[in-house]
Amino acid sequence: MQNVAVVGAGLVGSLQAILLAKRGFKVDVYERRPDLRKAEILAGRSINLALSDRGWKALDKAGISDEIRKIAIPMFGRKMHAVDGTLTYQPYGKENQAIFSVSRGGLNQKLMNLADDYPEIGYYFNMRCEDIDFDSNTIRFTDTEKDQIVEKSYDAVFATDGAFSAVRNRMMKYPMFDYSQSYLSHGYKELVIPPNEDGSHKIDKNCLHIWPRGEFMMIALANLDGSFTVTLFFPMEGELSFASIDTPEKVKDFFEKTFPDSIPLMPTLLEDYFSNPTSTLVTVRCNPWNHGTQAVLMGDAAHAVVPFYGQGMNAGFEDCTVFDELLEQYGDDWNTIFSEYSRLRVPDGNAIADLALNNYIEMRDSTADPDFLLRKKIERKFSDLYPNDWMPLYEQVTFSHIRYSDALKRGQYQRGIMDEIMQTEGIYEKWDSEEIMNRIAEKAKTK
Ligand code: FAD
Numbered sequence: 001m002q003n004v005a006v007v008g009a010g011l012v013g014s015l016q017a018i019l020l021a022k023r024g025f026k027v028d029v030y031e032r033r034p035d036l037r038k039a040e041i042l043a044g045r046s047i048n049l050a051l052s053d054r055g056w057k058a059l060d061k062a063g064i065s066d067e068i069r070k071i072a073i074p075m076f077g078r079k080m081h082a083v084d085g086t087l088t089y090q091p092y093g094k095e096n097q098a099i100f101s102v103s104r105g106g107l108n109q110k111l112m113n114l115a116d117d118y119p120e121i122g123y124y125f126n127m128r129c130e131d132i133d134f135d136s137n138t139i140r141f142t143d144t145e146k147d148q149i150v151e152k153s154y155d156a157v158f159a160t161d162g163a164f165s166a167v168r169n170r171m172m173k174y175p176m177f178d179y180s181q182s183y184l185s186h187g188y189k190e191l192v193i194p195p196n197e198d199g200s201h202k203i204d205k206n207c208l209h210i211w212p213r214g215e216f217m218m219i220a221l222a223n224l225d226g227s228f229t230v231t232l233f234f235p236m237e238g239e240l241s242f243a244s245i246d247t248p249e250k251v252k253d254f255f256e257k258t259f260p261d262s263i264p265l266m267p268t269l270l271e272d273y274f275s276n277p278t279s280t281l282v283t284v285r286c287n288p289w290n291h292g293t294q295a296v297l298m299g300d301a302a303h304a305v306v307p308f309y310g311q312g313m314n315a316g317f318e319d320c321t322v323f324d325e326l327l328e329q330y331g332d333d334w335n336t337i338f339s340e341y342s343r344l345r346v347p348d349g350n351a352i353a354d355l356a357l358n359n360y361i362e363m364r365d366s367t368a369d370p371d372f373l374l375r376k377k378i379e380r381k382f383s384d385l386y387p388n389d390w391m392p393l394y395e396q397v398t399f400s401h402i403r404y405s406d407a408l409k410r411g412q413y414q415r416g417i418m419d420e421i422m423q424t425e426g427i428y429e430k431w432d433s434e435e436i437m438n439r440i441a442e443k444a445k446t447k
Pocket of ligand 1: 031130166313
């Protein structure tokens with residue numbers, strides 16, 4: 001195998017291209033859109049993402065994390081905004097552990113620029129993959145600039161063409177390929193907190209801000225230019241929803257009642273609400289992630305997940321790590337590499353999809369709940385005392401490289417223990433007592 005194609009020059013495709021080039025492959029990267037570096041980022045599409053340990057590991061492997069750190073802002077905890085304006089801070093992990101806010105467009109551009117340093121990598125823009133013939137491994141593209149069909153054959157194809165992957169569409173036509181997709185009843189819309197006049201941030205840039213309100217939730221992550229990208233998660237339909245909140249008066253009224261402290265921060269709220277698109281959230285699962293040795297799915301093409309664990313891209317970057325480790329381990333035994341990749345990663349893709357859906361409930365409902373905050377405090381204390389026996393689920397997912405499928409199982413077990421502990425009479429008074437710590441230790445050790 002020498003000549004390979006990457007279909008989709010998003011975050012995962014660009015990183016995978018670098019990792020493949022480092023191993024000496026000649027890599028052609030095809031992207032249906034124009035070159036992002038020459039185009040304006042569309043308003044309301046300025047998503048910023050939380051980059052965490054799994055993502056950093058893949059970037060380390062590619063030798064580019066120092067470059068990416070330059071465009072990343074550390075966030076050491078969540079800051080919850082209550083309706084009355086009260087702020088509650090909850091650290092994400094131990095001291096100095098952080099997740100990092102990065103602009104999706106900025107990161108994508110940077111990855112492309114870094115990929116340009118490799119003569120082995122060629123980028124082809126305005127090339128929309130239409131289909132793939134697995135017998136000859138020929139990809140059919142529409143060159144959207146010239147409006148013509150182009151066909152190219154490769155030894156292997158890395159499909160990183162996102163949640164609605166064209167390569168996956170072809171794989172679905174073969175027997176024994178499982179596929180499911182499901183939409184959340186909530187969608188999202190981006191809003192903005194602009195910088196202060198002197199370019200500084202209006203609220204603490206080193207936190208992920210959350211306005212948890214049960215059925216509704218808003219979050220804000222800092223950008224390098226002093227602004228914040230705010231994301232409003234809201235039902236698509238229903239009494240209070242994107243469909244029903246459809247006039248400036250209704251938006252104002254809703255925000256005044258639900259997110260009052262955010263109003264002075266967002267002078268362009270009404271303009272943004274009505275001009276920015278409303279987008280949907282989908283979970284995609286499939287199996288297997290390879291078609292023989294012809295193609296593999298990576299990133300959202302393999303596992304689109306809802307964004308509530310901040311892991312979609314991180315999981316995609318971890319796909320790259322795992323694939324690279326398999327290349328290292330099995331050399332040119334592509335049969336084993338492709339099938340092992342699929343065997344190892346499918347359960348983890350399903351697990352992060354479940355974890356993300358569960359965290360949706362937690363972020364919406366529980367982050368404002370005193371019981372939830374106490375649970376987190378107890379877990380933190382116990383985990384500091386017995387780090388080998390207990391790592392809180394959030395830390396397993398965000399600050400470790402434990403397989404997602406193992407984290408999901410351990411998390412469920414730990415949850416059972418904490419459910420029981422929280423039933424203890426007077427738990428609010430004696431939460432950090434020796435008695436409570438010993439009871440958790442007994443249960444955690446019997447596993
Ligand atoms: P994409 O980024 O979708 O890239 C796919 C690329 O393929 C695109 O460039 C597309 O134009 C191209 N393409 C598509 N079809 C074709 C075709 N037919 N032919 C050629 N090219 C094609 N993840 C995190 O880790 N942390 C977060 O905090 C986080 N927050 C999020 C918040 C929101 C609101 C959303 C929506 C997502 C969030 N994610 C987060 C998820 C993250 O954005 C995705 O997981 C990540 O972008 C996936 O990267 P990808 O390269 O697999 O796919």
